[in-house]
Amino acid sequence: MHNKSVAELSRELESGKISSVELTREFLDRIKAEDRQYNSFITVTEDQALADAKTADEQRAAGKASVWTGVPFAHKDIFCTNGVATTCGSKMLANFVPPYDATVTANFRAAGAVCLGKTNMDEFAMGSSNESSFFGAVTNPWGLNNGEKRVPGGSSGGSAAAIAARLVPAATATDTGGSIRQPAALCGVTGLKPTYGRVSRYGMIAFASSLDQGGTMARTAEDNALMLNVMAGFDPKDCTCVDRAVPDYTATLDEPLKGLRIGLPKEYFSDQLSPAMEQQVRNAVKEYEKLGATVKEVSLPRAKLAIAAYYVIAPAEASANLSRFDGVRYGYRCDNPKDLNDLYTRTRAEGFGGEVKRRILVGTYALSAGYFDAYYLKAQKVRRLIQQDFVNAFKEVDVLMSPVTPSPAFVQGEKTSDPVTMYLEDVFTIAVNLAGVPAMSVPAGFVDGLPVGLQIIGNYFEEARLLNAAHQYQQVTDWHQKLPQ
Amino acid sequence: MQWDIVIGLEIHVQLATKTKIFSGSSTAFGAEPNTQASAVDLAMPGTLPVPNEQAFRYAVMFGLAVNAEIGRRSVFDRKNYFYPDLPKGYQTTQLDHPIVGPGFVDIDLEDGSSKRVRIHHAHLEEDAGKSLHEDFDGMTGIDLNRAGTPLIEIVTEPDMNSAEEAVAFAKKLHSLVSSIGICDGDMSQGSLRFDVNISLKPKGSDELGTRTETKNLNSFRFMEQAIAHEVERQMDILEDGGRIIQETRLYNGERDESRSMRSKEEANDYRYFPCPDLLPVVIDDAFIESARDLLPELPDERKARFKEQYGLNDYDARLLSDDARIAAFFEEAVSQGKDAKLAANWVLGEFSARLNAEDKTVVQAPITGSQLGQLVARIADNTVSSSGAKKVFEALWNGDADNADAIIEAQGLKQVSDTGALEQMVDEVLAGMPDQVAQYQEEADPKKQKKMLGGFMGPLMKASKGQGNPKLFNEILVRKLGG
Structure with a gap:
């Protein structure tokens, strides 16, 4: 059963071939047996999951089941779960049990899905390799055969690895600069970062508020559509959430792609991309041409400024967002503070890891008197220009396609000593967050036995078009079905 | 040397909304500590602010009441600093795009003249919680009931030149915000708090002197005393040839003393930037007109x-x-x-x-x-x-x-106003006082005559048992005596 998709499992449950309790037990057993080598979970909520599965079975027996009723999945440990530890991958919140649900969490609960636990992540979602987690690095299920442990990408590395290893069929994730798409690409799964404002951020622990967006991760595009059906929608608790009708994202999956206009941003096919990677992406584009799409080269002239702008804006917002972790009300508090200043400095020095501290310092600096105009204000202007690049591109084409990453999964420890090299991991994904448009990562081949992701970028609120394009591609390819050895 | 006193005020006004500016918690005063603090007020991870429309309406009502321009695009900023009663580690306030722009208030002075005090702007922001330093045995208690109470901070131009003017303005403002119903006006509960900026300059000079800010005055009397105290302090320094240090001071009304809280150099770099959790709020004509309709x-x-x-x-x-x-x-x-x-x-x-x-x-x-x-x-x-x-x-x-x-x-306080009855009483009384009648009639000075009328009033009131209409008695007397 563990190789089946959400859609298939839902049908199995509906047919009565298996109960949710049995299914939940099977996945829990897999986590127990296999996750030692991946470390993709921070918390496994076995008792709660089995209780929820039992309730789901009862609901189904009573004829009150939805698609998700009784289907196991997991939450990235950035989504607050009422009564279940929510750590955000940090020592700062290792002891934190929220007394409330994130809106996303509540939506899955209401849909009857069975949460198996909380997946590992880079601390406060800051990282591209899942090596900054207080709970240890996550290992990519791919590439273990040649004896090297590779990163799953980050920050949603736990969700991606867990899906790739078939420990869960689907998991929530978040994307601030590529944190859904990059790990999805590196682990060979399908992920979607929706339009900024499509999914509520309430209860999703903030890294950079104007960039953070909750999204979906599963093996197939169809499963991503099923997830987005649960997650998308207006939330009166988040005023950056957009009040706009939510379509049934599964309804348009089977639309033919004839006439789809694809743009290839020339800046994303630069020399940063290895020839082998480029070949896989171009092969994928050829498949789309076979499906009736037209392809042209387009330009995102200011995209090269994205990383610089991002590493001002995101840390600036983070520096304020993380001020609440002060040891006063919840979370980690240093032992025996001798006064208020000591409480603040030691709590934060001991509670935050290196990358988080680095970004708080960068952000604090960028907002400081005398530097604000040169950094923060300038970066916001650049952001506006990058948005304009996308608006212009979408006047000519329906979707943009590009690689997700410059190279496949790298070996653990390879980039930890050089933060800037690590930041370049997100060179093709960051501009999307600055613009706020939706984008997917779809498995599109292998280089050296490691998965390669195709990025499909859409116009604002065109998630349905992206999912349709990804689904059609997955009807004629089987990259997303490949199993790590 | 003669000095001009220059005073500007910053006033924090708690808006009388039922709930907080960014959460649904009650703003009622006096509840048990931390019983009116939700996950949002506690800045729990992942929680987000949602603006309270009523706070905007009240702020616009204030703007209209002080003849101000309304900021059509209202933007919230984060003011970053660490303090235990500031749960998020920043205060959500407005820096560059406040909801109320320039306006004015006219004040009446004791000498009958009036004066115009210009409002620089007024912005919306959230109140902090309270730190309670007593009763916790060397520790500090934090009460977050107040955290997130909506405030408007009103900033005046330095248009006042005496304690009298400043107090007159403060009272006028207090009456204004109370009468339009946007603030309960209870100063003892901190519903209005005044900060006073004071500087001195040589009489007639155009150049402003260095100012100090005296914070958190919550009664008109303390405000008057604090200004007098600070003017005297600055004058002593200047006349001794010293220089005023730009600083924030705290005034102790019980002892009529003040002390420095922090100097400009020690001031925080608040690292203001637009709050990404709150989108700019556009105030349209319809909203302004609906607020105007609510103004008494x-x-x-x-x-x-x-x-x-x-x-x-x-x-x-x-x-x-x-x-x-x-x-x-x-x-x-x-x-x-x-x-x-x-x-x-x-x-x-x-x-x-x-x-x-x-x-x-x-x-x-x-x-x-x-x-x-x-x-x-x-x-x-x-x-x-x-x-x-x-x-x-x-x-x-x-x-x-x-x-x-x-x-x-x-x-039995009803006056007798029946002229027939009153005339009869007058006739009877005059008949009994012939000497006085004669004296009156011989007197040539009408002023003295008028005085002499009083001598008849006593017996008349007695005769009428106090119920005769004095005005009518007077008229009848003058007529009868004169004729």
């Missing part, structure tokens, strides 16, 4: 109307119009009492004196405007004399009866 009559408008409608002088009109509750009491009295000037005299005279003596506000008074108005009507139609009226007022105040007529009846 403003004190200045009321004062003009009182002068026009009731023929009151400027001073009486101001005293009766400043406080909406006194104005309402007065108008209720006029509706019964007809004679507005007489009603004004009674409200500002006997009635106000009695309130002061018993330390009561108008709403605590044991009599209503219409009860006083009925009494005024009886004075106006000569049913009761002014001395009799005072007895009626006393009886009304003490609750002896619920209307003036009943008291006049019960206490």
Whole structure:
């Protein structure tokens, strides 16, 4: 059963071939047996999951089941779960049990899905390799055969690895600069970062508020559509959430792609991309041409400024967002503070890891008197220009396609000593967050036995078009079905 | 050396919304600590602010009441600093795009002149919680009930030049925000808090001196004392050839002392930036007009109307119009009492004196405007004399009866105004006082004659058992003696 998709499992449950309790037990057993080598979970909520599965079975027996009723999945440990530890991958919140649900969490609960636990992540979602987690690095299920442990990408590395290893069929994730798409690409799964404002951020622990967006991760595009059906929608608790009708994202999956206009941003096919990677992406584009799409080269002239702008804006917002972790009300508090200043400095020095501290310092600096105009204000202007690049591109084409990453999964420890090299991991994904448009990562081949992701970028609120394009591609390819050895 | 005093004010006004500016928690004062603090107020991870529309409406009402431009695009910023009663580690406030732009308030001064004080801007922001340093044995208690209470911070131009002007402005502002219903006006609970910026400059100089800021004055009396204290302190320094340090000071009203809280150099770098959790709020014409519809009559408008409608002088009109509750009491009295000037005299005279003596506000008074108005009507139609009226007022105040007529009846205070009866009494009294009559008639000086009339009034009042109308007695006397 563990190789089946959400859609298939839902049908199995509906047919009565298996109960949710049995299914939940099977996945829990897999986590127990296999996750030692991946470390993709921070918390496994076995008792709660089995209780929820039992309730789901009862609901189904009573004829009150939805698609998700009784289907196991997991939450990235950035989504607050009422009564279940929510750590955000940090020592700062290792002891934190929220007394409330994130809106996303509540939506899955209401849909009857069975949460198996909380997946590992880079601390406060800051990282591209899942090596900054207080709970240890996550290992990519791919590439273990040649004896090297590779990163799953980050920050949603736990969700991606867990899906790739078939420990869960689907998991929530978040994307601030590529944190859904990059790990999805590196682990060979399908992920979607929706339009900024499509999914509520309430209860999703903030890294950079104007960039953070909750999204979906599963093996197939169809499963991503099923997830987005649960997650998308207006939330009166988040005023950056957009009040706009939510379509049934599964309804348009089977639309033919004839006439789809694809743009290839020339800046994303630069020399940063290895020839082998480029070949896989171009092969994928050829498949789309076979499906009736037209392809042209387009330009995102200011995209090269994205990383610089991002590493001002995101840390600036983070520096304020993380001020609440002060040891006063919840979370980690240093032992025996001798006064208020000591409480603040030691709590934060001991509670935050290196990358988080680095970004708080960068952000604090960028907002400081005398530097604000040169950094923060300038970066916001650049952001506006990058948005304009996308608006212009979408006047000519329906979707943009590009690689997700410059190279496949790298070996653990390879980039930890050089933060800037690590930041370049997100060179093709960051501009999307600055613009706020939706984008997917779809498995599109292998280089050296490691998965390669195709990025499909859409116009604002065109998630349905992206999912349709990804689904059609997955009807004629089987990259997303490949199993790590 | 002669000095000009330059004063600008910053006023924090707690808005009387039912819930907080970014959460649904109650803003009621006096609850058990931390019982009115939700996950949002506690800045729990992942929680987000949602703006309270009513706070915007109140801020716009304030803007309209001070003749200000309304900021059509209202943006919130984060003001970053660490303090235990500031749960998020930043205060959500407005820096560059406040909701209320430049406006003005006219104040009346004791000498009868008036002065315009310009408002620089007013912005929306959230209040912090409270740190309680007592009762925790060397520790500090944090109460977050107040955290997130909506405030407008009003910043004036440095247009005031004396403590009198500053206090007059503060009182006017207090009356304004209370009467338009956006603040409960309770200064003892911190609903209005004043910061005073003071500097001195040589008389007539155009150049402003270095200013200090005295923070958190929560009574008019302390404000007046604090200004006097700070002016004297600065003057002593300047006259000794010293320099004023730009700093924030705290004033202790009990001891009439102040101390430095922090200097400019020690001031925080607040690293303001637009709050990414809150989108800019666009205030459209319809919203502004709906806020305008909610505005009651403003004190200045009321004062003009009182002068026009009731023929009151400027001073009486101001005293009766400043406080909406006194104005309402007065108008209720006029509706019964007809004679507005007489009603004004009674409200500002006997009635106000009695309130002061018993330390009561108008709403605590044991009599209503219409009860006083009925009494005024009886004075106006000569049913009761002014001395009799005072007895009626006393009886009304003490609750002896619920209307003036009943008291006049019960206490026999009704004036006799039957001229036939009064003439007969005058004839009888004059017949018994022939010497005085003769003296009067021989007197050539009309002033002295007028004085001599008093000699007949005593016996006349006695003859009428105190109920004769003195005015009519007077008329009859003059006619009979003169003829």
